[in-house]
Amino acid sequence: MSVPCSLSARFKGSFAYFTVKDRLPQILTKVIDTVHRTKSAFLEEYGEEGIEAEKKALAAFSKLRNELHTDKPLLLLMDNLPDTELWNQYLEHQQSLLSENDQPSWFKSPWLYVECYMYRRIHEGIVLSPPLCSFDVFKEVKNESFFQSQQAIIALCTYLQELAKKIKDVGEEQLKEEFFKLLQVSLWGNKCDLSISAGQDNSQKSSPLASLTDLQSCILVNDTDHLWTVLSHGMKMRSSQASVSRVDIVLDNAGFELVTDLILADFLLASKLATEIHFHGKSIPWYVSDTTKSDFQWTIQQLRAANHRWMSKCGSNWDSNLKKEVWLYHDHLFWTLPHEFCKVAQVAPDLYTELQKSDLILFKGDLNYRKLTGDRKWDFTVPFSQALNRFHPAPLCSIRTLKADIQVGLKCGQGEQLTSSEPTWMISGQYGVIQFSALI
């Protein structure tokens, strides 16, 4: 089956071009600024060695920014991490696609590749500057965005706890409605990523539940009914056979979005629509706001320790879900490779086998959508299952607000109509999809 070409900064005027030219350098500049500002903390913690390390990291980032600005060839990674070899092989593969006197570079290679590569090079800069090896350059902005969403988080935790009290008496129709509601909250939570805003405050300030009805017309593909069928069918089958129903959530951003995902996961267990939730996070800092294990644990501890009854109730329930292993956290290194998801079976067969055990996989966010569809120039009307290019470990669903110019599975004329009425519909984060594929 032939697939269209990759989005790339080589298409001048495209969003990829704008990202590589302006947005990525801006993010790098913020990284440099953060490391610089943390100097005295490094000195305090590690003494002179910390200062030397800070200088080394800064030099690495300035060099990286210069390579990006001047469209230099992409370089092999020099650290020695479990994924280094895979990254270097990927570069060789990209090289093999070009003629001999051409080299993969920032403005010529696929956008997905170079953008992922930037975050991996940032990590390399930190890793090669011991003792800073575990410093997360984005931690500060992730934590701030959590605190700025306090009111919205309180509203959600309160809603969830009230729902939990009556959940046993809720009939099927109302359960379905509540599921729809919390799914939409998790969808719109994806507006709050910090890579699109280059680290600027992008948090949820108002109660997310109040605006759901108004936002419904912004959901361009809404396959919630299919999800409900999968989950409610699982629940009915289970009551006769006492088996498990496993939902996997491939997480995206920390901060408010993560809380909306945890709320949804809590609801799935409390309502018995699922019996086990597996979360998948990132093993290194990624796309500014993506969730790492430390963000995941930090968030739950923040809720637990909060000075608000329902927030702390949520936090302690979630802690105990982890202890009981009905919630499980995984961070496979595949999620921070540049590969499209149709390559999982080949590159990370262990992860593929794990995903096959799921009854439903929810992929949160824009980057996951780009990886699901290969970040290619698909026509708007190509079916989602075709764009997945044979990636079908289990029934799956993308829950994403549009922040990159790629969208499939639309009705005839729908994309064109949006383009003429709202030219920025694909990158503004104002539109979303809940897009399902059951093909196995």
Ligand SMILES: O=P(O)(O)OC[C@H]1O[C@](O)(CO)[C@@H](O)[C@@H]1O
């Ligand atoms: O956090 P999300 O939803 O994956 O969004 C990140 C997206 O935003 C962008 O930074 C916009 O360019 C993309 O690189 C990426 O697809």
Ligand SMILES: [Mn+2]
């Ligand atoms: Mn993200």
